Amino acid sequence: MIATATTAARKIVFVDQAAAFGGSIVVLAHLIRFIDRRHYDPVLITPMPRDVLRTLFDPELPIRHVTWKHDYRARERFIARFRRFGPLAHRLGGYLFALLSLKSNTQYRLQLWRVLHAERPVLVHVNNNAFQAAEVCALAGIPFVWHFHGLISGERLVGWRRWVLRKALRFVSISEYIAGLAGAYRAPGFQPIDVIPNPAPKPVDLSRGELLELRCRWGIAAGATVIGIFGRLVEWKGQLEFLQAFSQVQREFPDAVALIVGDASDLGQEYEARLRASVTEELRPRVVFTGYMADVGPLYQMCDIVVHASIEPEPFGLVIVEAMSAGSAVIASELGAGPELVADGETGLLVDPRKPERLATALRTLLGDRELRARLADRGKTYAREKFDPERYSASMGELYRRLV
Numbered sequence: 133m134i135a136t137a138t139t140a141a142r143k144i145v146f147v148d149q150a151a152a153f154g155g156s157i158v159v160l161a162h163l164i165r166f167i168d169r170r171h172y173d174p175v176l177i178t179p180m181p182r183d184v185l186r187t188l189f190d191p192e193l194p195i196r197h198v199t200w201k202h203d204y205r206a207r208e209r210f211i212a213r214f215r216r217f218g219p220l221a222h223r224l225g226g227y228l229f230a231l232l233s234l235k236s237n238t239q240y241r242l243q244l245w246r247v248l249h250a251e252r253p254v255l256v257h258v259n260n261n262a263f264q265a266a267e268v269c270a271l272a273g274i275p276f277v278w279h280f281h282g283l284i285s286g287e288r289l290v291g292w293r294r295w296v297l298r299k300a301l302r303f304v305s306i307s308e309y310i311a312g313l314a315g316a317y318r319a320p321g322f323q324p325i326d327v328i329p330n331p332a333p334k335p336v337d338l339s340r341g342e343l344l345e346l347r348c349r350w351g352i353a354a355g356a357t358v359i360g361i362f363g364r365l366v367e368w369k370g371q372l373e374f375l376q377a378f379s380q381v382q383r384e385f386p387d388a389v390a391l392i393v394g395d396a397s398d399l400g401q402e403y404e405a406r407l408r409a410s411v412t413e414e415l416r417p418r419v420v421f422t423g424y425m426a427d428v429g430p431l432y433q434m435c436d437i438v439v440h441a442s443i444e445p446e447p448f449g450l451v452i453v454e455a456m457s458a459g460s461a462v463i464a465s466e467l468g469a470g471p472e473l474v475a476d477g478e479t480g481l482l483v484d485p486r487k488p489e490r491l492a493t494a495l496r497t498l499l500g501d502r503e504l505r506a507r508l509a510d511r512g513k514t515y516a517r518e519k520f521d522p523e524r525y526s527a528s529m530g531e532l533y534r535r536l537v
Contacts, residue, residue, distance in 0.1 A: 141173040142537060145253040147244070147265035148178045149200070152397050153424075154364065155450040156260035156281045159306075159330045161188040166526035172533060175251055177244065177265075187426040196247045200240035200264075207233075237264060244268045254537045255301075263296070270299035275536065280305040280314050280325070282447040298322065301536050304529075306330050306448040307469035326532060329472075331525035332453040334517050335429040346434050350420055356389045357499060360435035360460070362428060362451045365396040365404045370441030370465070370485045372403075375410055375419070377441075377491035382418060385499045390415075393431055395424040432458035436505065437498050440464040441485035449473055453520045456480065456512035461505045463494045479512040 146164065150157050157180060164174045176189065179199040189195065207229050214225030245268050248256065256276040258265045269276040278300040303325040305311035311325045338346070344354050352358060359378065363369045371392060378390045396404035411419045425431060432438065438455035440446070445468030452464045452473045462480035464470040474480040481494045498505045 143173045143253045144255050145175045146257045147262050148259040149262040151179050153184050160259050162331045162522040163526050166523045168530050198243045201236040266296050270296045275301050277302050280310050309469040310447050328528050330448050331522035332457045332520040333522050335458050338433050356387050358389050358435045359437045360391040361439045362393045364394050368444040370443045373485050373488045374441045376488035380492040381495050390419045393422045435460045437461050443486045453516045456516035459509050459513045461509040479515050
């Protein structure tokens, strides 16, 4: 149950345009769950499927379901047809999609405007680069905060986008890494960027008996060393490199089991097929694919080691702090924000997962040294539960809102 907002509470509308489950919507759920309802009355606008929303948000939260036809998934499917003809054709596909989506995007903006006009918020929190929402706010004169969850390195603001984002009251970044990119992305004289790291909830600690029962449910022996990798099955998350590294160490450590948690989006079916095909007959009994899991907390606790293997720079790395908070020893990608979250050799290990042999070396280190594994897990758990506490995160956001409104 959520606390009832007081009559003095100020309405804040959160807008998220993600059409599929991901870290940004999970973080937003934590923010809304713990925000101080004595001062703020939250409303959520999202196209996210209702079955996903039910797993994340309290049923009493006001949710305005605004969908749009030509989202990023539709864009990727469309321009993929042009990619095989080279970079010029790929760019042309992007331009053609922009023209085709003009009508539906205009309709989406109008729907947003109607909802915002009806809600009359004192502030709009634009989550995860939801640019259409920022456009509506800028044109309608509605105060808004722009929350950076990711950014393309080297991108520059020009023309219309520059004008829109100049209207933001504040920028918030999930990491110093993204703040650094955004500093180049924005123009001189833009608003400051507040770095507020994403939260990770403290899990309900399972008993030894509960963990053994969970292992049994997944067909994993009580004495096995479980190595997990969590996230959507997409190339840049590095599940293939993880399996390559696991194959290099599996004979040395016959009790090790690889647990792959997550499913493919509608854009990643081919990649999932490649992953499953890469598992040899020898490895098959020791590789478990869980598919989509609404609650991954117990699976984190079941893992002795969690690998974060993103082969592209990670904007934050929610898996890293979730795994640390659950008490798993962590091997994290050094690309992107990973070094902000993990002190190499103190709270986890950092590697370049683009080179599976280096990832295999890190696996050997932790598989072969139980004391080191336990020490890293314990230190990481203490650090993550204090640093990335959701209530602390929501308090920081609440203080930002207070200064702005």
